[in-house]
Amino acid sequence: MSMPIAQALHAIVGEIGLLSGEDVSARSCDPFRNVPPRGGLIVRPASTAELSAVMALCSARGQAVVAHGGRTGVSGGAYAGESEIVVSLERMRAVLEISPEGPLAVVEAGASVEALQQAAAAQGLFYPVDLGSKGSATIGGTIATNAGGNRVLRWGMTRQNLLGVEAVLADGTVVSSMNRLLKNNMGYALKDILCGSEGTLGIITRAVLRLVPQPSSQDVAFVSVTDHAALVALLARARRLPTLSAFEVMWPDYYDLVAASDTGRRPVPPGTGPCVLVESMGYHPESDRRQFEEFLFDAGENGLIADAVLAESGKQVAELWRVREAAEVIVRAMSPFVSFDISLGVADIEPFLPRVRDALLQRFGILRTATFGHLGDNNIHIAAYVGPDTAALESEVEAVVFGVLRGYDGAITAEHGIGQHKRVFLPAHKHTGEMEMMRRLRDALDPDRLLNRDVLF
Template sequence: MTDTDLIQQIREIVGDRGVLIGDDVSSRSCDPFRQVPAESPVIVRPASTEEVSQVVTLCHRLGQRIVTHGGRTGVSGGAYASSTEIILSLERMHRIEEICPTTQLAVVEAGVTIEALQNAVAEHGLFYPIDLNSKGTATVGGTIATNAGGNRVLRWGMTRQNVLGVEAVLADGTVVSAMNRLIKNNTGYDLKHVFIGTEGTLGIITRAVVRLVPAPASQTVAFVSVADNDALLALLLRARRLSILSAFEVMWPDYYDLVASSGTDRRPVEPGQGAYILIESMGYNPELDQQVFEEFLTEAFEAGVIVDAVTASSNKQIADLWRVREGAEIIVKEMSPFVSFDISVDVRHVDAFVDRAKQFLTANFETVRTATFGHLGDNNIHIAVHVGPDTTAQEAEVERCVFRALREFEGAITAEHGIGQTKREFLPEHKQPGEMVMMRRLRSALDPDKLLNHDVLF
């Protein structure tokens, strides 16, 4: 069957609005940090689970591979599509079907962005706690498929902890509606976990039931510096005693120096220290929360843990301090091309791992620039690595250096971004053989021809 014949059959299912071809396809990048045009002959945009099922059923009959797109904010190549694959985008499935203040849940379609969901539930005094820098573009479905984390995992958990149920379409078009609304439900297999964090390889998520929390009444933020790693870990231990702690974001000097010297007014404290930390608390008693937070900072100062600190006294100042941590656009501007890492390491070994990774990099490359930051409260560190103008061509070797160091400290090669296509060759080195066997068997049972996200994971 020709592409033209396939597109015509798809058009009969989703209508003209549901089909993009030509420049409308090639003008879209499959990566947020680099220009990776989609090579697919068509982008299919179904408007309902039924249409998704019909399109997938057609593709299953024809042996046609599918790559699913959400907000295309993933940085592991999960959205990359070749000329032999069609793209199925959930962008038209953006309805918020229900918000229930009593049971504190929402029923949404997969194409709803995180920001749209947060704005909608805020009108009911509620909050969806999965909070990402890319929340204006990242979708609920995509974040479920990758089990995304974000800035407040140490308080409310990963996406997995905030999903009650999902609806998904299997590779043969079967609709699995596991739209559980109950916190306690041990009736058979909890099938949502088949689809959470499996990167679209076992099914296409179309709808979800997500948990909400009461919207916090207070938000207190401080930006502090510490002299060394011992002080950093001491501060983390003190911060974890705060029941209202919501974020503990760490920036190493390579990152902070880059952002502070960018000319974008992001220098809340003087450079020259061992680490910089954004600490946030969110609670429900503003006066008491402020008092508790100030006492925490005062005690840390008096103990010699903190060198310098500034606290926010307005929403604008809170946003300004968060802008220091959310400097991805500065990395893109100043360090491109670069290789992005999203790893997990025991907090006791993070600093040693960072040093070891840099040792391996400098031993293999003449030019090495790094920017290191992350969610230390949940073990997650991000590193951007630039080794010269040919960084992209050297990506595999850069990854080998960092992952070699990671194995020494028994870390994970991805904390929240997923394996995608770019890290698939390293997966067997970081999983036990029995785990790989089980994953392959599960995928073979649900999608024996690997029609869904064929080149993702393994």
């Protein structure tokens, strides 16, 4: 007779590596809702070798697992049911190497994005993936979800910054693909398959990430525009700036809410059109500033800007970013709401937004929204409240929004991933051949569906 799973796991990871009871129930798998893991155990391996032994044991026992990074994911990918135990990377959080020659970093999967950013900055380098959740979001979690964030239009999503990866497969096999080279065409790009796989193909343990020199200039303006046509024209002009690093749009429903909640978050008077935070980061402070001012002047002269504030200090830069990073205001003022991170063509956004609002209002009779996003990467976020029963109606709200989105050939998630929340909608938005290839890949690597079994599809 084999020993109980908790005892067998304890033999691998020791006392410090295994949590149970209140240590488990006090945690949440979701950053905004209290959703404790229901399986009763959290395993915390300290090394890839320990994780490999854990997965070999789980594979032999048919024990399903869910990987946990910083638990900031918003699509339910880290939810763990009664039959699942959690594997947390929280004891594997070292920044192992910052190499100025690459420049690159070698990092354990449990390190936070912020810890990597700080270690890179200490050597005059910069890890450009940047999210509001960077203090808790981990390198493993951001690779698993191919996280985007605020500076994608300049430096790309996590995938574009990933050179190599190490992972443990469902049966305990260690795949070390810790490539450090920019050019390496030796077969399948396994890192690109693991990136964005949401923990369904393997558990990421280490990564090699590209760094860039730390920018020495950061110029930020907060502007309002009169309408969508001006917004699109402003984006086109901003794209001519070689130093453009962010173009973050806040529609009036978002800005009115945030500006009303906090007078410190009202840099320009609310108007009829959207507001935009435009950021430039470069390496020549004086000429970068001059170029940025010329861009603003030119946009103003051409009637694209209604009102503008240009940050004059690092403090003002942070204050302007606070207007855009106001997730807590939305949570406080609008809960319960359903949150969307959809992608669609820039030209389609103008017809899409009123159409989706009309469809929601017609279906539910009540509607409040907050709309914002990374327009330069086609990505908009919508928080939608349809009354006190919004949480119970989540699936219906999603069906309405995704139904309208299908008409525009958009993506139901731009950066947060499918998780558990959106999996029922995925097949309708993917080609059947794509679904089949994903299924075959998953079946080949994890035939018993032990890894994140309710995630993705």
